Amino acid sequence: MHPQMATVREGVMKLEPLSKKLKPEVVNLDISKYVSKTDFAVSIIDRQIEAQKINIKGAQIIVAGGYGVGSKKNFDLLKQLADVLTGEVGASRAAVDAGYVEHERQIGQTGVTVRPKLYIACGISGAVQHTAGMDQSAQIISINTDADAPISKIADYNIVGSIEEIVPKMIKYYRQNSK
Template sequence: MELKEYQDVWVFVQCFQGQPRDVGFELLGQGRLLADGLQQKLCAVVIGKDVDEGIKGATEYGADIIYVVQGAEYENYSSDAYGHAFLELCEKYHPNTILIGATANGRDLGSKLAICLHTGLTADCTALSVEADTGNVVWERPAFGGNLYARILCSETRPQMGTVRPGAFKKLEKCKNNQAVIIRENIRTAEADILTKVVGFIKAHDESGVKLEEAEYIVSGGRGMKGPENFEMLQELADLLGGTVGASRASVDAGWVPQTKQVGQTGKTVTPKVYIACGISGAVQHLAGMHEADTIIAINKDASAPIFEVADYGIVGDALEMIPAMIKEIRAVKNLD
C-alpha cells in the first residue's frame, strides 16, 4: 500500500477491570490535534471484557469512531490476546497513526505491534505535531539523559506509532454532544494461543491515597530534605492540600522514598495544578517530568538553582524551616489547631 492510503489517527483506550485509564483520554486530546492536522478521523480502540465505560469515555473525549473488541479472553491484558486483536484491526482498517499510553501494558503492546507491522515506534514522547507538507507526525522526546530533545519522523512506513507517558498531556473538556460511530469487531483469540495467564493482582504498598499521576497538588522533596524522616513533613503538607508526595531521583537513589514516587525523565510525568519543589535543584531530568504543572513553587537555599528558572513562585530558604511554617499557616486557616 502507498502511504497516502493509510488513514486516521488511532488511540488505544486502556482499561483495567473495566475501568479506562486516564492516559487514553489524555491522548484523545492530542490525537484530535493530529487528526485535524492530517485532515483525518480520530478513532479510539477499546479491547476488553467489560467495555461500556471505555466506550462512554472515548465518546465523551471526542472520538469520531470507536473500534470495539469484546470477549472473556480480554478480561486481563496479555500480549498474545490484545496483540492479536489489535493487529487484526490494523490489517483491516490500515491506520495512519497510533498513540498508546506508555504504561507497562502499553509499552508491551506498542513494541509487539511495531515489530509485526514492520514500522517504527517512538517511546516516551513529550510533544506531538504534524508536518503539513509531508503528513509525517513529529515525535519529540528527551534524549542523551534529558540534555537534548530529539525530533523523530517515521517517513517511509505506516502506521506511525508512539507511546506517551501518563500525565504528559492534559485531558480536554468532555464533548457532551459527541456522537461517535461504534464499530464492533468479532475478533476472538483461542485460549491455547494465550501463553501467559494472570493469576491475581497484588497492590503496591503505596497504592492507597491520591495517585501521583492524578494528583492536583504534589509536594516533592529532593536532596535538600536531608533524610527520609523529613519526608513526613512533606506528607503532612500534601495531606492538608489534598495531594500526594513526589520525589527527585536523588531522593529515590538515596533510599528515602520508593521509586514509584519519582518525578522526572526516569520517573513519572505529572501535570498538577500546584507542584511544590522542596530542596530540589532542578536538573533537566527532573524538569522533564513536571514543567507542565499549572503553578510551580520552588523552595531552595541556593538562589541560583535552576528550579527557579521554571518556578512561578520562589522561596530562597531552607525547606526544613519553610515547610513547617507553611503547615502552621494552612492549619490556622483551616482552624485545625
C-alpha cells in the first residue's frame, strides 16, 4: 500500500454539516514501514503557537481595503464601517505592502481565504491573486473610482466613486437604519 496525502488550504472549501451516516475509521500507520528516517529533510525543532488576534475567517461581513484607500487614516473609515456592520477589516496585498494595515488581514493567494455573507471591496482592483481568496463570498459590493476595474465583473453591486465620498455616507446611513 502506498499512502497518499492531499492538502487543502483552510477556508477554500465550504463547511458542510457533518453527515451522521459516515463512520470514518482512523488508521494510525507506522510510517517507519514506508519512509526511512533519511527521507525526512526537515526536522521540527520547536513549535511556537500564538493565539489568533484577528478572526477574519470567522467574520460574516468583511470590509476590505486596497491600495485605492490611499492612507492609514482612510483605513480608519473602513474600521468604522466594519464596526457599524459588526464585521472585520480585510485588505489586499498592495494595501498591506503600503503599510496601511497589518499583514494578518491580507486576503488572497498569499493571505487568507474567506467566504463571508457580505464582502465590501473598497479601492481594490480585483487582481486574480486577490479574488482567489474572496470570490466565494455570498454578496460582493465594490466601491471604486474606476467603473471598469476587474472587480466589477464579479461584484453583485458596483458603486462608482471614491472611498472618501462613499464610505462616510454608508457609515451614516447604516447607523441611522440600525437604531
